[in-house]
Amino acid sequence: MNITIKSPLDMHLHLRDEDMLKIVAPLSAETFCAGIIMPNLVPPITTIEAIKNYKQRIKDAIGDEEFEPLMTLFFKKDYTYEFLKEAKEHISAIKLYPSGATTNSDGGVSSMDIESLRETFEAMSELEIPLCVHGETNGFVMDREAEFGSIYEQFATSFPKLKIIMEHITTKNSVDLLDKHANLYATITVQHLFITLDDVAGGMLKPHLFCKPIAKRYEDREALLDVALSGHPKVMFGSDSAPHPTHKKECCGCAAGIFTAPIALAALTSLFDTNDALEHLQAFVSDNAQNIYDYRPLTKNIVLIKEPFTVRQSYADVVPMFAGETLPWSIK
């Protein structure tokens, strides 16, 4: 049995830089035709020059494979309309990080006060630049995303023309917001469709399943599965694939991030098949994103076949999700 996915898109991707970029970028390019590239490098991507240079480094890392890096800026409150107008030619979105929320987010926003954000958000609305948000407060780890819900709602109602992407949502609360506000959209990762906190910390502690936002409860995963598997038009796949070398995962203080890029399509196809939802896979991994971002990708067909796929233990020094496990579907 075969299935063809047309122009699969990864709408939330960390490619990092230097050696790691060279390892992971080709792996995304093998099975995706484009991806929204996160700007949280050290230092973060905040200038047009930096965007151009990073994009070139990504292209160099990818080589001949057809893959379009959709660039983003790291949100700063002091971006002017003029700057954003020029930047728009080079980016697909701007990513807002609350300060300290995740890997390399130290330069992020420390207060979500609407007035301090108004000028930039209004410029983005007018220029039709989507706002991608890592939506977590600095509260208790299991409550951070739900607490951010009221901020999402404030953003959505105060800036009705701003397209807001709730990135890597993990809670039923966030899912419920999708149908409440016309301008709220969401990405969902592979891992949050598969795991709960029980998989991270319920048996042994699993550093390779540790990410931010952390996986939540069963009812949260159910809510995510409902919208993903039904092809809800406001959700799209974003892997949040975030590679860390083993010594930053299997250690006394493990970094957050799960590496899924090379196994994402096989895992999603397996999941959608198991749930009798293959008919909605195309929407989740490409069509919805095309509509939300008003983006027409190049044509790139990826064929998956229902044959066992045993996931490698590692790619260079990076351990992927499902390492050593066997998925029922493979890339042909």
Next chain:
Amino acid sequence: MNITIKSPLDMHLHLRDEDMLKIVAPLSAETFCAGIIMPNLVPPITTIEAIKNYKQRIKDAIGDEEFEPLMTLFFKKDYTYEFLKEAKEHISAIKLYPSGATTNSDGGVSSMDIESLRETFEAMSELEIPLCVHGETNGFVMDREAEFGSIYEQFATSFPKLKIIMEHITTKNSVDLLDKHANLYATITVQHLFITLDDVAGGMLKPHLFCKPIAKRYEDREALLDVALSGHPKVMFGSDSAPHPTHKKECCGCAAGIFTAPIALAALTSLFDTNDALEHLQAFVSDNAQNIYDYRPLTKNIVLIKEPFTVRQSYADVVPMFAGETLPWSIK
């Protein structure tokens, strides 16, 4: 500034066996005068012969230091009255593990059906053998102890003469049960007085702070602090100190357990001092346990002094809690 603790007791202690026993037992003996020794070896301690032999191995490991190992049996439903009557001469309690709840608990109880436990519980009531319980269901990791609450209540009301110790409690829910049932008591660890899930998984993932039950919410820690710092007569210190070698902690599947034995008294003294509760420290680390277990320990005074104590990075290959950090109190 000095404080003298008379006959400190660790009412929940894992000493393991073989090489690990030789490393950790002397460390407990340095600062405690006795401890309740957990029976979850491989295979678990279920015979009088095994108790005697394990006790001897512990004594051999400790050497000249004065320390009384208070032995326990691993709960089995088929212990007869006659067996328990004989065992009572050698043990201080019996420890019940739900099957699969924690390290080496596979042979534990798989159903908490009261009728199937009645005969053993009644024999224990009559023989005045306390029941120590690892109180977690197999539910969602953050709910397991709270879900076990109704089982504790069933045990307490069905067997009013049975002394039941809720081991290493971590929730406000368990604290609330103490004042609801005359025959429910509890041990509290060092770590659950210091940390919440935020410390384990809110920033970096910290394998050396991973234990079962997992640390919970701030309101849970508050409730634990309230009863510990006030010297509540039904709670006592039990470290649940559980050594694992580094390769079982800093790896792709980290074992549950925090090693606190060598730093417990300094950490507790620091905590009680910070909270202006030094007057209740003696109750928490010795007197309450003596009353609850009706146990008279040998006299062993441990003097602590308010001088900085930098915790070692490791004891042999075991990393303790607070490794590399400095506590305000030291053992003199």
